[in-house]
Amino acid sequence: MRPSGFIVLKKRFPLRSMWAVLAVCAGLMLSPTLSAAQEGNIARDLANPFSSLWSIVNQINFNQLKGGLFKESHTQFNWNLQPVMPLPLNGLYNLINRPVFPYYKNPYLDSAGEIAYASGLGDIQLASLIVPNKTEGIIYGLGVTLIAPTAKDSVHIGQGLWQAGPTAGLFYVSKQFVAGVFPQHWHAVSGVDNEHPSTRLTNLQYAVSYLPTPELTIFTSNNILIDWTKDPENRWTVPVGIGVSYLFTFGKMPISIGINYQTIVKHPADLPHQESIVRLTFTPVIPSPFAKKEE
DSSP states (O other), X not given: OXXXXXXXXXOOOOXXXXXXXXXXXXXXXXXXXXXXXXXXXXXXXXXXXXXXXXXXXXXEEEEEEEETTEEEEEEEEEEEEEEEOOEESSSSEEEEEEEEEEEEEEEEXXXXXXXXXXXXXXXXXEEEEEEESXXXXXXXXXXXXXXXXXXXXXXXXXXXXXXXXXXXXXXXXOSXXXXXXXXXXXXXXXXXXXXXXXXXXXXXXXXXXXXXXXSEEEEEEEEEEEETTSOGGGTEEEEEEEEEEEEEEETTEEEEEEEEEEEXXXXXXXXXXXXXXEEEEEEEEEOOTTSOOOO
């Protein structure tokens, strides 16, 4: 996220790439319905980022930004399209692939000091982890995470850098309870110049979910951001929040819808920062092409 700046953006990034991804997702959604081998506690598996469930997460965020040169609060729109595609390795482990295709509409100050908006596809992220093939108990994952400089506007929307680093995770999963942490860390590996300074950024997701029924999930899921290139007063963004989601079926396709509110309890003192987040989610569950078919 790069909400500040002083150059008026005259062109907008075309959404062709995003629509292409949506077309692929739509094709998957029209494939056969889930087999009995894939059914079970679907809501619990959606709360577990290391499950073997295939899904298409649509995360729509309305972020309130303030601070720095922003004298008043302004809304940043962010849509994250996140296909989750676990691949079986040898029956004992899975390779979890979680790409994120972000779309932004970012506020910034133009050369006249007025609020303008930059829109387009942001920098695409990919996390790939090897995890044990299990549905309950202690589940861990180890892997790598990448950020590709796909944003055409590398000042207001992207960072203009190739970034890479380690990722890991540790979750406890039971029938009605999921809790754990999922950290990712990126360091710039190329593209650093005067306009695009080097990065050292950590994203630490912490989540707790309670499922009173097979359809209803009450949860908190938040991302602590740590920018190690900043001084301690401007390094941390720490949100807390609460959310609820419900699982229903459209035809025979399971779909989860949810809403989540977060407030930022610690944020940068002198830089533009998030004040609050309203997050809507829409997650169709799709059949894995690797699932065993029923006779």
